[in-house]
Amino acid sequence: MASADQLIANLEGLNLNSFANELERVRARDALFEALRKVQTPWDIVWDHNWVNGATNASIKTLIEAGLFTEWAESGGAPKTTTELAELTGVDEVLIKRMLRQISGQQLITETVPDTYKPTPWATALATDPALASCYGEFYAQLNNPMFRSLPYFLKKTGFKNPTDDLAINSEMVGSFHAAMQCHSKYNLTSWCEVYPTDSIVGAKKEGVPLVVDVGDGSLVLQDLPDVVRGMKVDKAISVQGYDFFTPQPVKGARAYFMHNVLHDWTDDLAVKINENIASAMEKGYSRLLIHESLISSAKPLARVTTSDLTMMACLSAKERTESECGQLVESAGLKVVKIWRPPLSVESIIEAELV
Known part of the structure; x- marks a missing residue:
């Protein structure tokens, strides 16, 4: 049986460029996710679903709105302290530190030394692809979060019947919806x-x-x-x-x-x-x-x-x-x-x- 140290060592250095093609990357990603589920306890999963995901998404949206990813990329994308990032964005340093700690804990940015972070490819992409960042905008606020939060209650109220009535999208969020679909086509297909x-x-x-x-x-x-x-x-x-x-x-x-x-x-x-x-x-x-x-x-x-x-x-x-x-x-x-x-x-x- 492999030790945790052996397993961790085997995963060191793994990144997007570790695979011969996209098919191999997807196969490895799915296998890694399956392995993760096998080592998680039921509470690990419940904690992720009900606490971690919400806190992470809220932190990401706040930092996008504050211009952190854009300002960081435009300044060169080098590792920065929370003090430097607060000065760069004009955001309260204590607040930005708390948000960065959350997304760093999810491996979305990298803490190089205590209180100093460098952007990952994901963080850089949020600055270079407006459509990607837009997925955390009105699409996040007015569509995905509200509809999935309401869905179980709606289905219970309607006797757990499969919905077949035509629905319409709020005209105020059409732009964000199209941006999300653009990302779906660009990155997922x-x-x-x-x-x-x-x-x-x-x-x-x-x-x-x-x-x-x-x-x-x-x-x-x-x-x-x-x-x-x-x-x-x-x-x-x-x-x-x-x-x-x-x-x-x-x-x-x-x-x-x-x-x-x-x-x-x-x-x-x-x-x-x-x-x-x-x-x-x-x-x-x-x-x-x-x-x-x-x-x-x-x-x-x-x-x-x-x-x-x-x-x-x-x-x-x-x-x-x-x-x-x-x-x-x-x-x-x-x-x-x-x-x-x-x-x-x-x-x-x-x-x-x-x-x-």
Whole structure:
């Protein structure tokens, strides 16, 4: 049996650059998390859920609002004492010391010597990626925290029924919501071009017919609601078009109609309607519908997917789906599944469908 000292020594020096590729990093991360759970007592877990997580998130949000991560990065990102960081931000030194101790205890910054800290890649990223920091803003304050706090009480009140009523997002937090979704796509997902063989799309292109229609997010057509695409600047090869996917698809006979994280925002009946509108524009034997979504595995589903599923439920009465459930949405719209492209340990897959 390995001693604690041996185990700790084996983990020393482990970082983001310790792996050959992203797949290996994710495998190691999941194994480390599983190992952590095995050495935690039930109280360790309860303490984390009810005390540590809340205190840490509150500290992070406070320090972001105080400008600490931005000021720290702009000053060069070198190790600093709490006195220096207080002077840099104008925040009360005692307060900043208490906040830094909390996030340091969660290994979010590194204490090099007593009362002196250096930023980690996470802390630096909060300064360099505004969308990442925004996840701790109104998305944190008005959406995630309130909805998950209220969810158990709401479900009890409604007799523990699965929510299916359409919900809407507070218009005041739309910007923060989009920033959070931007981070979800940037850091949590795999590009669809790495999942699906795009040469099969390009190789079958017909002259005078749009090649790819990106629904909801020339020869390339990007579609979204008019207010979203108004003033959008894109490559000249891409045509931007205002479109509501609950209305008939205006681009007919394209080689591929692509949707990324669209259907998981909607209940089953509305998701079928979206698919039907695209199916009505497709050319039999030529057009493809490519649905880029997270899929819930039948065994050991990924935590990132199950978390997203509960987020969709609490936020929009929607959901992530299994392969079978996605297949039913496709078939109900007069389509059939050609193949599901699903890389190992990938959060998202691509469901390829065509007209029956």
